[in-house]
Amino acid sequence: MERVYLQNGGKVKFDFYQNKTDFIVDEIPSGEFKGSGNFLILHVKKVELTTWDMIAVFAEFLSIPAQKIGYAGLKDKHATTTQFISVELKYEKSLKKFKHSQIKILKSFKHNKSIQMGDLKGNRFSINLYDIDDIKAGKIEKIARKNEKNGLENYFGFQRFGRDGDSIEQAKEMIKGDLFIADAKLKKFLISVYQSTLFNEWLHERVELSQEDGKFKLLKGDIYSTSDSKLVTPKNIPLKDFLAKKIVPTGLLCGRGAFRSRDESREIEKKYDDEFLVDKGLRRDALIYPKSTICKYDKNFGKLNISFTLPKGSYATVFLESIAGKNFTAKDVKKD
Numbered sequence: 001m002e003r004v005y006l007q008n009g010g011k012v013k014f015d016f017y018q019n020k021t022d023f024i025v026d027e028i029p030s031g032e033f034k035g036s037g038n039f040l041i042l043h044v045k046k047v048e049l050t051t052w053d054m055i056a057v058f059a060e061f062l063s064i065p066a067q068k069i070g071y072a073g074l075k076d077k078h079a080t081t082t083q084f085i086s087v088e089l090k091y092e093k094s095l096k097k098f099k100h101s102q103i104k105i106l107k108s109f110k111h112n113k114s115i116q117m118g119d120l121k122g123n124r125f126s127i128n129l130y131d132i133d134d135i136k137a138g139k140i141e142k143i144a145r146k147n148e149k150n151g152l153e154n155y156f157g158f159q160r161f162g163r164d165g166d167s168i169e170q171a172k173e174m175i176k177g178d179l180f181i182a183d184a185k186l187k188k189f190l191i192s193v194y195q196s197t198l199f200n201e202w203l204h205e206r207v208e209l210s211q212e213d214g215k216f217k218l219l220k221g222d223i224y225s226t227s228d229s230k231l232v233t234p235k236n237i238p239l240k241d242f243l244a245k246k247i248v249p250t251g252l253l254c255g256r257g258a259f260r261s262r263d264e265s266r267e268i269e270k271k272y273d274d275e276f277l278v279d280k281g282l283r284r285d286a287l288i289y290p291k292s293t294i295c296k297y298d299k300n301f302g303k304l305n306i307s308f309t310l311p312k313g314s315y316a317t318v319f320l321e322s323i324a325g326k327n328f329t330a331k332d333v334k335k336d
Contacts, residue, residue, distance in 0.1 A: 001201045003155045003318070003327050006214055011325030012139050014304075015130040018078035018333045020047045024126040025075055025316070027083040028309070030119050037112030039070075040089045043082065045104045050077040054103055055085070061098055062091050070115035073123075073312060076159075078333075082106065086115040118312065124292075125316045126307040137297040137304050143323045144293045144306065150215055151248075151287035152322055153207055156196040157315030158329050167193045175277065191279050195253045202251050202272040203286060209268075216287055218242060221263030222249045225285055231259055248285045255281025288314045 016022065033041050046054045051074045052066075059066040070086035087095075089110065098105060129140070161167050171190040173179035181187045210217040218237045224247040225231055232247065241247045252258060254274045258281030261269050293308040308319065317328050 001197065001204055003153070003200060003321060004204055004207050005153055005322040005325070006150070006207060006210060006216065007325060010139070012136050012143070012323055014132055014136065014140075014324065016127055016320065016333070017130075018076065020078075020080045022128040023076065023079040025079055025081040026124040026126075027072065027075070027081070028121040028124060029072070029084055030121050033109040033111045036110050038089050039086050039111045039114050040092050040095070041109040041111045041115065042085050042087070042095070042105050043107040043109075044085060045080065045082045045106055046075070047080050047102045048077065049102050051075050051083065053077070057100055057103060058085070058087070058098075062087065062094060064091075072115050072118060072120040084115055084120075086111065120312050122309055122311040122314075123316075124307065124309045125319075126305060127316065127320070129304045129306060129320075130302060132297065132302050132304040134297075134299070137295065140304060140306065140323055141293075141295045144290070144295065144308065144319075147290050147319065147322060148293055151289055152314075152319060153203055153216075154285050154288045154314055155200050155203055155318050155321075157317040157321075158327070159315065159317070160196050161193050162189070168197050171197075175274070191277075194274075194277075195255060195279075195281070198272040198274070199251050199253055199284060202269060205268055205271075206251070206286065216249065218249060219263070219265040219268070221261045221265035223259055223261050223265075223283060224248060225250050225283070231283060233259075233262065245289060248287050250283040251286045253282050253284055255279045258282050284313070285311075290319060 044054065051071060055066050055069050055071065058069055068087065072084060075081035075083050092108070095105065095108070132140070167190065170179060171194040174181050174187065174190055175194060181190065206216070218239060220237060221233070223231055223233050224238065226247055231250065238247060242249070252260065252269055252273055254272070255277045256279060260266060260273070288311050291309045293306065296305045298304070310316065310319065321327055
């Protein structure tokens with residue numbers, strides 16, 4: 001399913017490369033670290049490694065199972081990224097001898113608990129765009145500012161679905177019972193592909209419905225998330241609170257225990273719902289608001305560096321798609 005956007009200025013053609021110099025990601029932790037406790041928090045920088053690869057290196061160095069190392073999220077391989085991981089405090093002395101060509105410990109903190117999946121506020125991205133001229137630079141900054149003001153469609157990016165284009169077909173066959181998957185990790189991945197595909201298809205329809213106004217159209221029965229992550233269903237369409245960014249409409253990741261919308265909102269949502277899926281479901285914000293966007297244009301090299309902050313679970317490539325006016329795939333992203 002194509003990812004469509006409420007275009008804020010038309011298509012802009014540019015190149016970007018996922019590599020260690022042109023794609024930088026810095027994790028933003030969910031809060032401050034205590035400075036005392038039984039765990040050691042490591043702020044680490046990795047280059048051209050997956051998070052799993054990095055954790056495997058630390059696990060081997062410390063002679064511990066990988067499961068003993070806490071992390072908040074998975075970071076891109078073809079990039080330079082920083083993130084926080086946790087180990088037991090007793091390994092502090094050993095880690096002073098740690099050296100690796102692609103991993104550097106930037107800083108360490110003591111804390112009273114280990115890091116769990118999802119323990120992050122968001123990510124700060126710094127990405128170089130190429131084949132840029134004066135007109136393109138102006139358009140890119142204009143669209144980026146409108147994304148900050150009006151919100152960006154919170155699609156799952158192409159990375160969510162793996163490099164294999166038939167993952168969704170595998171997922172559907174598995175869920176129907178026509179394909180047996182023994183590997184627990186693969187099964188979990190295919191369930192997430194199935195849920196994410198349905199969410200993207202739902203969001204596509206809601207965006208198409210909103211094209212006339214150019215802003216995301218709210219419907220009666222929508223479920224909203226608040227700034228403190230609570231879900232609410234107002235009796236009337238809460239346009240004022242939505243415009244003030246106090247609440248955000250949500251879409252369904254189908255599954256057990258997830259709240260369903262009502263009325264006209266449900267008429268669309270139910271087309272992308274599998275009420276028999278036994279895996280856990282939840283709701284995902286339909287829109288996100290990028291923050292602190294900075295554009296630095298280098299006319300001599302036809303390059304624009306764009307940096308921005310996104311909340312956890314959202315995709316920098318989706319941000320770039322909204323500017324380019326096209327969908328990217330794993331094959332499109334060159335790695336120099």
